[in-house]
Amino acid sequence: MPITSVSKDPESLTMTVVAEFDATRERLWEAYTDPRQIEKFWGPVEWPATFTRHDVFPGGRSHYYMTGPDGQQSGGVWEFLAVDPGHSFEVRDAFADGEGNENTDMPSMRMTFVFEEREGGSRMTTTTWFGSAEQLEQLLAMGMEEGMASAMSQIDDVLADLASFAAGKGAxxxxxxxxxxxxxxxxxxxxxxxxxxxxxxxxxxxxxxxxxxxxxxxxxxxxxxxxxxxxxxxxxxxxxxxxxxxxxxxxxxxxxxxxxxxxxxxxxxxxxxxxxxxxxxxxxxxxxxxxxxxxxxxxxxxxxxxxxxxxxxxxxxxxxxxxxx
The missing domain is CATH 3.30.530.20 (START domain)
Known part of the structure; x- marks a missing residue:
């Protein structure tokens, strides 16, 4: 399990998740910026994700939806606020329909993903900022923390698969x-x-x-x-x-x-x-x-x-x- 710590701060309205990997920082970054790869681990095990858009540049957007065991779908959209290639990106994360249209009845969050090198591999720190204490409690009650843990349990297999996404593989x-x-x-x-x-x-x-x-x-x-x-x-x-x-x-x-x-x-x-x-x-x-x-x-x-x-x-x-x- 790559997650090493989860901390919630009610005063700053944040949740910070730290995860460590055997793969290099560059390999980890590729997994998050390639739609073919991120969709293999972004959704929980029972709710696999499909990314129909993934534009990792400032001003870009990502559209994805997760499909449950009964065919029910839950969509999301990212707006990229900042990108430091290979090192970090920041997004506004919101609920959306399958076409990428935001659901304004649900709360949105600001998230940062920071990628660092460590001895023997890499480390990623994900920090989520919530708009209010009520939003934080609402999303945690919806299973956000458990869903993230389930999703990230799949990432090691993706990182180990060097052949499927390598240069020279072809279209x-x-x-x-x-x-x-x-x-x-x-x-x-x-x-x-x-x-x-x-x-x-x-x-x-x-x-x-x-x-x-x-x-x-x-x-x-x-x-x-x-x-x-x-x-x-x-x-x-x-x-x-x-x-x-x-x-x-x-x-x-x-x-x-x-x-x-x-x-x-x-x-x-x-x-x-x-x-x-x-x-x-x-x-x-x-x-x-x-x-x-x-x-x-x-x-x-x-x-x-x-x-x-x-x-x-x-x-x-x-x-x-x-x-x-």
């Missing part, structure tokens, strides 16, 4: 819901380098090609919210296939960490998908996370079955080899 597909998937990959380059590679036309044409034998003929990125992007590809001579392309609107941008766009195949009618791209600093480069929300489960299954993820992996490998090397 990783996870199904989040009937209409939503997440594709993740650690890319060997800085967040700034990977962001530029996604937004400079001459760089896009060097790597965003999918399988070998295709050329990107149009690369028109969106710059400001409301702008439209356009991307088109054509097969090289002797390669089977028909030219195709995508277009969409830039809905949100917080360079170089996050952007949200619509995406629709050119010439195809219907509701577009929503793409949420997040870049997070990682020990080996940048963790790229792409959450895609499709109009329906049928559209999701159809797109995934085309070999989309294999094409993305070919492009990301080319990005490392041709642009970031």
């Amino acid at each position: 990783d597909l996870q199904v989040l819901s009937d209409t939503q998937i997440r594709v993740s990959r650690v890319i060997r380059g800085s967040v700034e380098q990977v962001w530029r590679a996604h937004h400079e036309p001459e760089l896009l044409k060097r790597w965003l090609l999918g399988p070998d034998g295709w050329t990107m003929t149009v690369a028109e990125p969106a710059v400001s919210v409301g702008d439209t992007f356009r991307q088109e590809w054509a097969p090289n001579e002797g390669v089977e296939g028909e030219p195709f392309g995508f277009t969409g609107e830039l809905l949100e941008v917080d360079a170089p960490f996050r952007e949200v766009t619509t995406e629709q195949m050119i010439g195809i009618e219907g509701e577009p998908s929503i793409n949420e791209l997040t870049l997070t600093p990682h020990t080996d480069g940048a963790l790229l996370t792409l959450v895609i929300t499709y109009p329906s489960s049928e559209v999701r299954d159809m797109v995934v079955s085309t070999g989309m993820v294999d094409g993305m992996e070919a492009s990301y490998a080319r990005l490392e080899r041709e642009v970031l090397a």
Whole structure:
């Protein structure tokens, strides 16, 4: 059990939890900033978590929900107030629905997570500030302390799993819901380098090609919210296939960490998908996370079955080899 102490101070309205780990501080930080990893231990054992958004930068947000044994869901949202990469972050933690909309009928809390080195491993100190003595008692009565202990009992297995989340593993597909998937990959380059590679036309044409034998003929990125992007590809001579392309609107941008766009195949009618791209600093480069929300489960299954993820992996490998090397 990693928790070594829990202390509650009614005067300062705080609860402080100290936990120690055999893993390094850097490895522990990765576990908390990678949505694939934190969702494996954030919820209690009986209430596993799913993170549909996890933006670890000042002004970023995280959306998650926990699912109980009977299918009941309890959601939460973090607003990142401060981030010192590798060392600490501070959030406002609130109850929310499954879409990340805050439940203002329930109390919110301020939390800090501090990561330190210690002999033989690392230490994390989590301090929670409550708005009032009543809030503190309410949340403790709801099982907050017991839930945290149950959740953290799972973290050692995640920290020991070095292979599942390492650089070089390739693009990783996870199904989040009937209409939503997440594709993740650690890319060997800085967040700034990977962001530029996604937004400079001459760089896009060097790597965003999918399988070998295709050329990107149009690369028109969106710059400001409301702008439209356009991307088109054509097969090289002797390669089977028909030219195709995508277009969409830039809905949100917080360079170089996050952007949200619509995406629709050119010439195809219907509701577009929503793409949420997040870049997070990682020990080996940048963790790229792409959450895609499709109009329906049928559209999701159809797109995934085309070999989309294999094409993305070919492009990301080319990005490392041709642009970031």
